[in-house]
Amino acid sequence: MTQLIATQAEDAAQLQRDLARALDGGPALGLGMLGLGESGDHSETVDDGTAVVVGTSGSSGIPKRVVLSxxxxxxxxxxxxxxxxxxxxxxxxxxxxxxxxxxxxxxxxxxxxxxxxxxxxxxxxxxxxxxxxxxxxxxxxxxxxxxxxxxxxxxxxxxxxxxxxxxxxxxxxxxxxxxxxxxxxxxxxxxxxxxxxxxxxxETSGGCVYDGVPLDTVAVKAVDGELSIAGPMLADGYLGDPVLTETTFVRDELGIRWYRTGDLGIVEDGIVRVHGRADNVIVSGGVNISLDRVERIVRSIPGLTGAVVVGVDDERWGEASVIVAERGDALRRSESEQLEHARAVVAEELGKAARPARMIIVDEIQTLSSGKPDREAIRRLAAELH
CATH class of the missing domain: 3.40.50.980 (Rossmann fold)
Structure with a gap:
């Protein structure tokens, strides 16, 4: 076993030195850790070979501590x-x-x-x-x-x-x-x-598919529509959560270890195409709608490339999707014209049931410190205004 030391990531130069030691067998680093003490607290240990444990909520919003060797x-x-x-x-x-x-x-x-x-x-x-x-x-x-x-x-x-x-x-x-x-x-x-x-x-030590093509040591397959990834860059699992580790990282009949991504997609002629999160789906009028697919189409429309699509409760349809866009981008047309255009484009690609119900214009899209949209905060805003 080796010590796990909580580390602040603000000083990149110091973090690089600490990471170099961790890669060479030194103490493991805890980044963004939940439930671990301040820097210098050695209150937890991890398996030998661990370099970093990264605290993340990922796309699901559920806190996880990913163990990377x-x-x-x-x-x-x-x-x-x-x-x-x-x-x-x-x-x-x-x-x-x-x-x-x-x-x-x-x-x-x-x-x-x-x-x-x-x-x-x-x-x-x-x-x-x-x-x-x-x-x-x-x-x-x-x-x-x-x-x-x-x-x-x-x-x-x-x-x-x-x-x-x-x-x-x-x-x-x-x-x-x-x-x-x-x-x-x-x-x-x-x-x-x-x-x-x-x-x-x-869980894959970062990006491992470039322009749709897996890196040389990576394998990707779709099982029942869900993408799974194998390769030497897979995480060891989740610290303190053996059940989640066992259900997320599985071995096939040949003993090959795969990471179940939770993403929907296909692999055709060696090219990986990601359709969206399996859990980012609403049921609108009895029809399952992938918000990621709707968002991808909306973002193909000039003026809406930074838009975010979220789901909200709807009295008529059960659930509905809402486009949230920044003012500077979205108002190249009037708001009503932009919404109708987006609805038409989505309907052509995915069917009428997938059409967004509303568009909300904001001064600035809320983001996480990682630069990704803060989808939960955006969803709450859309729900309040819907």
Whole structure:
């Protein structure tokens, strides 16, 4: 057994040093831990080989403590390097989440020190952090972002050549955390930004499917419509929750260990297509509606690329979906016109039963510290206003 030490993720340089020791057999780190004491409290122990335990609520909102071994983190980082190359990284995401943590792990394996974005994220801070990385260095540049950050950079790059140059400097910009709307990908390609769509979770040591193609050491299959993932980067399980571990990580008849993602999807000709969360479904008028699929279609509409679709109780239909969009994006048409257009597009793709019932315009979409939409807060707002 080894000690588990609660660690603050605000000091990325110190966290990278601690992570390097953890990957080399040192004390395991507890990030975002629930129920663990302050930094320096050694009140819990974990199995030998554990590098990090990440506290996360994931997509389900249920608190979990994901156990990642040094082997898993290394496997994820090495598979990424094999796919996109190795070089210098910009850390623009919280290091306490797996996407930011993997930036540190990849840097350790590459023998480099990541540049850390100072203060809050903005197009200006991104450019100011990036451009010095180009001077006197031959390494390829990489970073990891969420779609909301990409949208901020693309908007700014239209008018600011410095931001445009920073975007174009990266050999690959990994984008994960949520679906990447097609209009955003197209805008990025037009501007010369090389985005890579990633799919994965804390349980897979971060993204392990790039642009729909699993990394070389990863296998993905669909079982009864649910995606499962196998590979050396899988987590050991959930700290203190053997029942959840047993039901989430299962072995097949060949003894291969699979992670049940809870995501609906298919695998066709080696390409993984994710349809949405199995548990993000409403029943509207007796019809099961995947909110993730509705949201993906809504986000394909110009002006709604950052919209969020949530479910609320409805007196007539039992449940209904609501589009929540930021004011600056959504009002390229009138609110009623934008809603009717979105309803028509969704109906064409998924049928009339899937049409959103309402649209709510807000000044700013509420987000978590990871940059993902705070869906529970957005759902509560929609329920209050519905």
């Amino acid at each position: 040094a082997e898993a983190l290394r496997a994820g980082a090495e598979a990424t390097a094999a796919r996109i190359g190795s070089g210098s990284w910009l850390l623009a995401l919280p290091a306490g989440y797996v996407a930011g943590l993997q930036v540190l792990a990849r840097s350790i394996l590459a023998g480099t020190t990541p540049v850390v974005l100072d203060g809050g994220f903005s197009a200006r801070s991104f450019a100011e952090a990036t451009l010095p990385m180009l001077r006197g260095h031959d390494e390829q540049l990489f970073t990891s972002l969420v779609p909301a950050q990409v949208a901020t950079l693309l908007d700014a790059a239209v008018e600011d050549t410095t931001v445009l140059a920073a975007l174009q400097a990266y050999s690959a910009i990994l984008v994960g955390g949520q679906a990447l709307p097609a209009p955003m990908r197209e805008r990025a390609a037009e501007l010369g930004a090389r985005l890579v769509r990633t799919y994965g979770s804390t």
